Amino acid sequence: MTTPATQSPTSPTARLMDGSALARRMVEEAAERAALLTRRTGRTPCLATVLVGDDPASVTYVRMKRSRCEQAGIRSRHVALPAATTTAELVDTLTALSDDPEVHGILLQHPVGPHIDERAAFEAIAPAKDVDGVTYHSFATMSFGADGFASCTPAGILRLLDHYGVELAGKHAVVVGRSAILGKPVGMLLLGRDATVTYCHSRTTDLAALTRQADVLVAAVGRPRFLTGDHIKPGAVVIDAGYNPGNVGDVDFDSARTRASLITPVPGGVGPMTIATLLTQTVDAAERLS
């Protein structure tokens, strides 16, 4: 006769943060607002997507974004440029779109090729149409809590935290990663919500000692399963903004899940929120510009 199996002390406990479901709701809302705007003003929100070259992943991303636009009743205008496009040509294209009254939002799919000055390209996007939140202006308005567009992934993360009722004021948020479109802006948004914010990165000494202090831990480092359960304070909220080949996040989901109270899966967590935010911000831009 065998003894009954005891429950594993590392059984999953974290509740999942369902980004797919919330993103669907956001896209529905964006669709309703787009339809209303069209009825009221005769103008339909329009997102210009700009792609340089034919990198397969980039092609797929742009296609996905345009298809989601279509579902939401948002027009998209696609500009496909050859891989050999120069910085000056790309800047001209983006300047023309910035000046075009028919276009409300502009997305430059990035990274662009190494021969292009990506920053110069970003800065050619008018702040009022920067629905992907990549300009200096958008970064600063995010950082200062001023009117402006947010980087889509950071804004999507905040929306997800709000949806799940995660208290931020006075909490310690630790962001692992410091990229211009993810780590840095998400830290600034969390700071704007009165969290105490720590930025960790590749040069951080004793990373685990810092991440284990986090009430909210944001992984934005781009290394598969880089953060494990050992990095996580019991009960922490874990946001995995990583998206590595093979649909693998920056967090080791199985071990993290045994420590966290709330966690985003990959896929189906942060990813869908990014596109939903892009759509929402495109409608915002159209409402303001109309």
Add this chain to the structure above:
Amino acid sequence: MTTPATQSPTSPTARLMDGSALARRMVEEAAERAALLTRRTGRTPCLATVLVGDDPASVTYVRMKRSRCEQAGIRSRHVALPAATTTAELVDTLTALSDDPEVHGILLQHPVGPHIDERAAFEAIAPAKDVDGVTYHSFATMSFGADGFASCTPAGILRLLDHYGVELAGKHAVVVGRSAILGKPVGMLLLGRDATVTYCHSRTTDLAALTRQADVLVAAVGRPRFLTGDHIKPGAVVIDAGYNPGNVGDVDFDSARTRASLITPVPGGVGPMTIATLLTQTVDAAERLS
């Protein structure tokens, strides 16, 4: 007969970071470069100072900056506007200075009155002349390590740290305060130098537990003697960027000095570095614009 007095266990140990001396050197260097530029191009660096109203402290600050300019052979052009100046009038003034080829740097003394949209005014300063580092563009370039001007106090702090050979990479820097021209940018500059950076502020829970982890502690909170020895890890480098009435910093100098390895005095620490940075950046601007 009395026993000999034992040495106090809290005797001062920290070495002082002499901002006055370093600032003097910087002003001398700026003067040499200004003279060289004048000889070579016939153009003397020129800082436009703009003051709205007659707040006594602001009047004093502007006078001090102009007098320091004069010492360094930098021209200054002062624009005094009445207290009742509107946002639109101030924006017009700053736009005209931005367009004026005779002016290389622009300083808007702030805070301006509450009836003025300070941000709108700042944004009227051309980034190439934003030698005080107050525009969105400057904040973003500071944050991303790109070419651009830095906020003067944060840049002065970094210069002071470098001068005293303080290693930043991999160290934990804790910034107390999150203002747009001090706390936020100094954190971004430290992050750009590979420090792990924590932002604390008025909503931070258990401040001392965080500040006691700091290898480098920056006080930028604007409350007299707010941080004491108890907030400081033994051996930490303490930067007091506070400047409260009566020449009092944000750090309680006497208790902090017994714990820190290096500390800035108030006055004579960060303060002089701010003006020296302003002059240096004005010369930078003139060299680039000439």
